[in-house]
Amino acid sequence: MSLAALLRRELALAWGRGGGPLLACAFYVAMAALLPLAAGPSPERLAAVAPGSAWVALALASLLSLERLFERDFEDGALDLLTLAPAPLELVCAVKCLAQWIAAGAPLAVLAPVVCIALGADPSLAPLTFVCALVGGLGFAFTGGLGAALALGSRRGGLLIAVIVLPLFAPPVIFGGGAIEAMASGLHWRAGLLLLSAYSLAAVALSPLAMAAACRNALS
Amino acid sequence: MDVLVIDALHLEDVAVARGGRVLFEGLNLTLHAGEAVALTGPNGSGKTSLLRVIAGLIRPAAGRVRFIGPAGELDPEEARGRGLHLLGHHDGLKNTRTAWEEQLFQTRWTGGDEASAQAALAVLGLAWGAELEVRMLSAGQRRRLALARLVASPRPLWLLDEPLAPLDADRRRLIGEIMTARLADGGLILAAVHDPLPIAARTFEIAA
Numbered sequence: 001m002s003l004a005a006l007l008r009r010e011l012a013l014a015w016g017r018g019g020g021p022l023l024a025c026a027f028y029v030a031m032a033a034l035l036p037l038a039a040g041p042s043p044e045r046l047a048a049v050a051p052g053s054a055w056v057a058l059a060l061a062s063l064l065s066l067e068r069l070f071e072r073d074f075e076d077g078a079l080d081l082l083t084l085a086p087a088p089l090e091l092v093c094a095v096k097c098l099a100q101w102i103a104a105g106a107p108l109a110v111l112a113p114v115v116c117i118a119l120g121a122d123p124s125l126a127p128l129t130f131v132c133a134l135v136g137g138l139g140f141a142f143t144g145g146l147g148a149a150l151a152l153g154s155r156r157g158g159l160l161i162a163v164i165v166l167p168l169f170a171p172p173v174i175f176g177g178g179a180i181e182a183m184a185s186g187l188h189w190r191a192g193l194l195l196l197s198a199y200s201l202a203a204v205a206l207s208p209l210a211m212a213a214a215c216r217n218a219l220s
Numbered sequence: 221m222d223v224l225v226i227d228a229l230h231l232e233d234v235a236v237a238r239g240g241r242v243l244f245e246g247l248n249l250t251l252h253a254g255e256a257v258a259l260t261g262p263n264g265s266g267k268t269s270l271l272r273v274i275a276g277l278i279r280p281a282a283g284r285v286r287f288i289g290p291a292g293e294l295d296p297e298e299a300r301g302r303g304l305h306l307l308g309h310h311d312g313l314k315n316t317r318t319a320w321e322e323q324l325f326q327t328r329w330t331g332g333d334e335a336s337a338q339a340a341l342a343v344l345g346l347a348w349g350a351e352l353e354v355r356m357l358s359a360g361q362r363r364r365l366a367l368a369r370l371v372a373s374p375r376p377l378w379l380l381d382e383p384l385a386p387l388d389a390d391r392r393r394l395i396g397e398i399m400t401a402r403l404a405d406g407g408l409i410l411a412a413v414h415d416p417l418p419i420a421a422r423t424f425e426i427a428a
Contacts, residue, residue: 005328009321016316077310084275085329086301219277 003087003095010099013072020065021104025111028061032115047120051129051180054116058108058133059169062140065104066165067158069096069148070211074218083219093211094204097145105137121184128183132176132196139200142207143168149211152218171199223331223374224303227288228252229274229408234283236269243269244426245282253376256399256409258417261426267412268308270426271379274410275306287377302331305373308381311366313354319365320350323372332373340372341365343398359386371398378402380411384418392418 014020035053036046073079082092112133113126121129147165151157179192228250235245243266251257259267272278274285276296287299294303313322320341327337341347344364349357357365363386370378378399384392396418399409403419411417 002329002331005325009325012317012321013314072314073312075310076312076314077308078312078314080275080277080306080308080310081312081326081329083277084300084304084306086298086331216277220279 002085003091006082006092006095007099010096011103014065014099014103020068021107024061024064024104025107027064028057028108028111028115031057031060032119035119043120047122050116050119050121051125051184052177054112054119054121054129055132055136055173055177055180057115058112058136059140059166059173061108062105062137062144062169063162063165065100066144066148066161067151069100069145070152070215071148071157074152074215079215079219083215089212089215090208093145093149093215094142094208097142097204097207097211100145101138101141105141106134109133109137116180121180125180125184128189128193129180132179132193135193135197135200136172136176139172139196139203140169142200142203146203146207146210146214149214149218152214172196175199224294224299224376225290225406226253226294226299226303226376226408227290229377229410230284230286230288231270231274232284232286234270234273234285235281236266236273236278237281238266238269242281247283247426249424251408251410253406253408254403256403256411256417256419256421258421258423259410259412259426260414260423265426267426268381271306271308271381271410271412274379275304276300277306299377303375304377304379305330305370305375306379306381307366307370307383311362313362313366315355316353318351318353319346319357322354323350323365323368326369327372330369330373330375332369336372336374337368340368343371344368344394360388360391363387364391367395367398370402376402376405376407378407378409378411380409382413383411384413384415 039046039049083089109130113129116129117123144165147161150164151160154160175192175196179189182192183189231247231249234247236243261267269278273280287294287296323341324337341350344367346364399419
């Protein structure tokens with residue numbers, strides 16, 4: 001099946017030369033190391049903001065490899081080839097974002113609990129942090145893909161993507177950070193996780209339509 | 221996957237405008253299976269744009285592109301998705317991947333399989349370089365790799381933009397033989413060129 005071939009190619013490109021996902025992970029860790037310096041050294045204060053700041057750093061790290069997601073194929077003509085396939089362009093875009101999630105979102109999700117605990121959060125929060133980061137990462141990948149497609153062909157595309165996408169990252173940051181925060185203070189955290197899942201599923205369902213339209217527009 | 225057959229390509233009263241400027245209008249062209257057409261015209265006359273209109277990447281300002289199959293008119297989406305190769309200035313090959321990885325992906329993507337991908341590399345004399353990264357290839361080798369995808373997958377309609385530019389005389393003859401074989405197999409070739417094609421082809425000039 002040709003879509004499986006596309007998924008393999010996308011994963012190989014993400015992990016190939018340049019090591020995009022490793023770069024995102026390094027960026028994530030570096031940001032987490034910077035936060036205590038800004039927030040002050042007292043462990044209590046740091047622990048209070050740990051889940052929230054870990055979550056913001058995660059959102060920013062998810063932006064890093066987005067610029068190349070469509071731009072690379074647009075510049076070298078591969079996007080022409082990808083549109084001339086039996087599979088609809090919407091599905092092609094969805095597969096690209098899925099690969100982005102597997103290649104970049106999953107390693108970041110593995111790192112998220114580590115960062116959270118390093119910042120002083122309670123280790124019992126680790127499982128929920130991982131699940132939230134994984135589910136939220138799906139939303140980040142698809143919403144981010146939408147920004148990447150809209151920024152096609154513009155100069156300084158990376159900056160443009162950040163400006164388009166960061167406001168759209170507000171709901172997952174609220175729901176994800178909220179769920180972890182709620183669990184830390186012994187409140188009901190399920191609602192936050194459910195809303196986060198709803199956001200990610202909506203992004204998976206809707207953004208391919210917009211991505212395909214943006215790609216067609218950029219090609220014409 | 222079974223092969224899509226295209227018997228004819230009709231362009232009817234096609235007009236193309238780019239950036240507010242009309243490149244050409246009232247263009248009529250019919251291409252039948254087994255036929256090759258060399259599309260000529262000065263730089264900027266709209267050869268590339270016409271190929272992209274046929275491939276559905278650009279919407280024409282007026283007119284229609286119709287694909288005719290054995291059972292009547294084909295759905296343009298399907299004809300483009302399964303029956304057409306577009307090889308433009310940009311070949312879509314990734315510099316950091318090996319020739320074989322790219323050939324295998326592009327072949328699978330366009331409906332071929334691993335065996336045909338390998339055979340096509342051999343036909344184009346690139347089997348020795350399969351494990352090289354694409355960035356290591358010369359311009360001519362790179363173009364042959366791009367053409368290998370066309371040989372490997374069974375799509376009948378070839379839209380080529382300056383396909384021979386970086387190739388030497390021997391390779392041009394080779395591509396001519398490949399084209400002749402594909403035409404005999406019911407292929408249709410529309411190539412934007414400045415140099416003559418190495419096969420018998422009708423010339424169609426786009427007036428500036």
